[in-house]
Amino acid sequence: MGAPKQKWTAEEEAALKAGVVKHGTGKWRNILSDPEFSSILRSRSNVDLKDKWRNINATAIWGSRQKAKLALKRNQLATKHYDNPMALTTVPPREEVVDVKPLAVSSGTPRVTGPKKLISRLDNILLEAITSLKEPGGSDRASIAVCIEEKYATPPNLKKLLATKLKLLVANGTLIKVNHKYRIAPRSTISEARRSPLLPLEGRQKDSSKAEKKSINFLTKTQVDAELSKMRSMTAEEAAAAAAQAVAEAEVAIAEAEKAAREAEAAEAEAEAAKIFAKAAEKALKSRMQDT
DNA sequence: TTAGGGTTACAG
DNA sequence: CTGTAACCCTAA
Numbered sequence A: 001m002g003a004p005k006q007k008w009t010a011e012e013e014a015a016l017k018a019g020v021v022k023h024g025t026g027k028w029r030n031i032l033s034d035p036e037f038s039s040i041l042r043s044r045s046n047v048d049l050k051d052k053w054r055n056i057n058a059t060a061i062w063g064s065r066q067k068a069k070l071a072l073k074r075n076q077l078a079t080k081h082y083d084n085p086m087a088l089t090t091v092p093p094r095e096e097v098v099d100v101k102p103l104a105v106s107s108g109t110p111r112v113t114g115p116k117k118l119i120s121r122l123d124n125i126l127l128e129a130i131t132s133l134k135e136p137g138g139s140d141r142a143s144i145a146v147c148i149e150e151k152y153a154t155p156p157n158l159k160k161l162l163a164t165k166l167k168l169l170v171a172n173g174t175l176i177k178v179n180h181k182y183r184i185a186p187r188s189t190i191s192e193a194r195r196s197p198l199l200p201l202e203g204r205q206k207d208s209s210k211a212e213k214k215s216i217n218f219l220t221k222t223q224v225d226a227e228l229s230k231m232r233s234m235t236a237e238e239a240a241a242a243a244a245q246a247v248a249e250a251e252v253a254i255a256e257a258e259k260a261a262r263e264a265e266a267a268e269a270e271a272e273a274a275k276i277f278a279k280a281a282e283k284a285l286k287s288r289m290q291d292t
Numbered sequence B: 001t002t003a004g005g006g007t008t009a010c011a012g
Numbered sequence C: 001c002t003g004t005a006a007c008c009c010t011a012a
Helices: A010-023 A028-033 A035-041 A046-060 A065-077 A121-133 A141-151 A158-171 A190-195 A223-231 A235-259 A266-291
Strands: A175-178 A181-184
Touching: A010 A028, A010 A035, A010 A046, A010 A121, A028 A035, A028 A046, A121 A141, A121 A158, A121 A181, A141 A158, A158 A175, A158 A181
Parallel strands: none
Antiparallel strands: A175 A181
16 A cells, blocks of 8 residues: 555666676576675566566567557557557667767767666666576577577667677677677676676686786777777777777666665766766877877 | 556656 | 556466
8 A cells, every 4th residue: 555656766676687787688586596696676666677578578679568568559440550560769879879880070979968878778688688598508699699680670770780899899808709609797797897807817827916907998808809909900890899888887887876776876976977988089080090 | 476467646 | 638657467
């Protein structure tokens, strides 16, 4: 009687997303069993998690459930059928489009005003697709694309966005790219990946005193390094990678901010700063690319 | 236990 | 009045 509707808070939503990223779609019970998440989600049930996740994705992609319902309703109400069922689906308005390809000067991109709601939904879908594929060795871009296309409407630039996002997620440590397959990072909460650069260190050989690798980030020593080395030959590619990395860092910071927005508002400011910095870096690199 | 369908409560 | 989000119920 005291709670007609218990609306979800940002913390709960963030926890849910983190749980999905960590464990995968479904496994609500597993997510709920997680001590960290259960602390926040202990008031929620697995069904609630599922429903919330459904709602999030439904609202994100313009149409999972609502579209079907709406379509049905419209079909009954009006016989007018749309010739263009779905042209532009995804691409949320506030998406930060890390497009590095277009050489157009981004003059049409105004300053970041203060997007409170972010965290690209595409990331969720992407991770969801990878987890749903359940490929042990990971999935390649084609499989992921197909999975997403089957589940949602397929925008024309999906492939490009997917490639960009994939790269981005690999850069920030959420995904691990081995050869040509992508898989979820084994052990790392995104926020944690930023704080502590996960060190494999299987055997002894712990050169902790070696602070040589300090700045360059949390990137694990995967084959990505090799590709990056290869990229060094190409200035443009390197610049693009750097820009993508900066944006990735910004997104991570934003995610962290949303997760702990309640505890520290400064984090959000930091995220904003990081985002602005990323944007600036991207812009600079881009102009440098075409200027040189 | 989870996925999906359906219903109710709240906001615009 | 319509759309959205939480809630509830049921089948797999």
